[in-house]
Every structure is written in C-alpha cells, then in structure tokens.
Amino acid sequence: MIAVKDTMLNNVLGNFKIDQKNYQFQDINQGYINDTYLVLDQNGPLYILQRVNHNVFKDIKGLMGNIANAFSYLIDTEYTPIALLKTQAGDPYFEEKEKGFWRLMTYINNTTAYDNATDVNIAYEAGKVVGKFHQLLAKAPLDNYVDTIPQFHDLSLREDQFNASLKSAKPEKLEIAKSAISFAKDTLEKLKVIDNSKLPQRICHNDTKLNNILFSKESNKALCLIDLDTIMKGYFYYDFGDAIRTVANQAIEDEQDHRKITFDRLLFEAFVDGLGANGPFLHHEELNTLAWGAVFMPFIHGLRALTDYLNDNIYYKVSYENQNLDRCLSLFHFTNKALQEVDYMDQVIKKKLTPLN
Known part of the structure; x- marks a missing residue:
C-alpha cells in the first residue's frame, strides 16, 4: 500500500x-x-x-x-x-x-511547530512573528485578494448555520449537546459588542493557531507562518484571538479533561510583548477589540465544531463520532475563561501596545 x-x-x-x-x-x-x-x-x-x-x-x-x-x-x-x-x-x-x-x-x-506554548519565549516569539506578518502585508493591496471562504469569521453567518443545524439535528445529539447549545446562545449575544464598521480591513492569516507557526529548533526563534489557505481580508482581532486560544491555553483543542484548560496570564503578556517588539502598527480602534478577539475566535471555532457535530461531521475530519463535540466543549471552556479575563486583557494591551494614532 x-x-x-x-x-x-x-x-x-x-x-x-x-x-x-x-x-x-x-x-x-x-x-x-x-x-x-x-x-x-x-x-x-x-x-x-x-x-x-x-x-x-x-x-x-x-x-x-x-x-x-x-x-x-x-x-x-x-x-x-x-x-x-x-x-x-x-x-x-x-x-x-x-x-x-x-x-x-x-x-x-531544522524547524518545529508547537501545539501549545510551553514557555514565555515561545509565546513572545509567536507574538513577534504574527506582528511582523501583518507589518509586511500592510503593504499588499487589499483588492488583490479574494475571499477563499466567503464570510469565514462572519458571526451572523455562523449563527445562521448553527440555528439551521438545531432544526435538522437528531434529537439524541441535541440532548447530548444541550449545555454547549445553551452556552452558544448566551455568548452569541455577548459578542455583538464588537463593531467591525470602525475597524480597518487587513490581509489576515485567519488561522493563527500556534502550530501554524514554524520555529527554529536551534534558537527557538519564530520564523514564519504556514498554511496560508485562509489568507484574505479580515480584522486584526481575528489573528490575535486565534493565536491566544493556543498560546495562553495549555490543553489540546479537543481536550476532554477541562481541568487542563488554562488561561495563562504570563503567556498572554509575553505574546503581547512580542507584538509590541515590532513597534506601533495597530490603530487605537483595533486595540480596543483585541481582548474581545480572544473571546470571539475560540468561540467561533467552537460554534463551527458544534454545528458540524449536529450536522453529522460533514466539514472537519474526525477520528471518532463525538470529536467535534469534544472540540466544541474544550473551545467553549476556554472561551468562558477568556470572558472572565476581558478587563485584564484590555489593561495589558493598552499598557504594552502603542497605537498608530
């Protein structure tokens, strides 16, 4: 074979x-x-x-x-x-x-990738390379990029897809996932605080989980981002929040023991320090959204996993029947932790990052 x-x-x-x-x-x-x-x-x-x-x-x-x-x-x-x-x-x-x-x-x-940050240096380097990625692509004309997955992080679309899955899902799946469904409905309302109309569009990676960053095995320096299939127009809080969900959290994405899911403040601050090492490149309005981005991105990934579970796993590869539900529950657990840290994250961001304007 x-x-x-x-x-x-x-x-x-x-x-x-x-x-x-x-x-x-x-x-x-x-x-x-x-x-x-x-x-x-x-x-x-x-x-x-x-x-x-x-x-x-x-x-x-x-x-x-x-x-x-x-x-x-x-x-x-x-x-x-x-x-x-x-x-x-x-x-x-x-x-x-x-x-x-x-x-x-x-x-x-001689490179490697990490599923989770194991120390502050990895978190710092991740922040630095994500910031450099955005600085370099700030020169790229937005009109040269098509939407490879239209409305990829569009909360309204994902809410509509979720609601449709609730209508078509098998009764036993609705029962098994009832706590996740309840959390999804509550959090969807909270996230409507984010106002994209005030934000500049950027060319975003749109999938900046930590294992999409290559590190040097010799120096542990972050070298570049990989898996650029979803590179297209978006908002910086997408890439910020997607990175934080794997940098500040020590658990794997479908972790079933939720006691292992963390929001590590030291790793969060190290990532923000890494962003700041590039000098100012974000506008004041963008900085105001970053803390909510750390809630938004794990949530929207969890919502998509929940929707796929309810739709009988038609999008993501799964190795067992309930893996999408496990992903969802793990991501929602981190989302809840990030919700409790919004004020703290906002204070750190405002302290460590200088706006362009």
Missing part, C-alpha cells in the same frame, strides 16, 4: 519543475482539511507537497493567487520566506482531474 501511494505521489511530482527521481514521503497529520506530505530523498527533507481540499476551498485559482501574492511580500530579515515551486507549465499548482489540486512548496530545514 505504501509503495502504491509513493508511486502515485511521485507521478504528481513529475508535473513540477524539480529533479525527476524517486522521492520518499512522510504523512503530516496536523491539519484537518488538506492532505500534506513531507517529500524526502536520501539526503533528507526537501519539499512540502499538499493536495488542497477543493470541497472546502471552491476557488483554487483565487486561493493560490492569494498565497503567491502574500509570499511576494513575506520576505524580511526577521521573516523566513517560503516559495511555491512552479509546474512544468509554469503554474503555481497542478490540477489532476481525478485526485484534485496539488501544490509544492520549499521546506525550511
């Missing part, structure tokens, strides 16, 4: 402008959406090969255009670049009619 898979993947690589030989492959299973492989030869890792899930991402051309555009700006002495390898036809991706859409990217040697 492995030999068959390797043969198939080598056939895919034959469509890219790289040395044509037999490569080996190693599965990378961190993501929920795409199929990802590390490409190796006898000397070690060389590339990252991905099959993009076109059931989730409908506009592959627009998605790949976003990534190629962003990569052209994400080059700096404080940011390690990644490049797309072109196909034999000169395209940034290869379309295989039966097996989907493939892309090939450069591999950064």
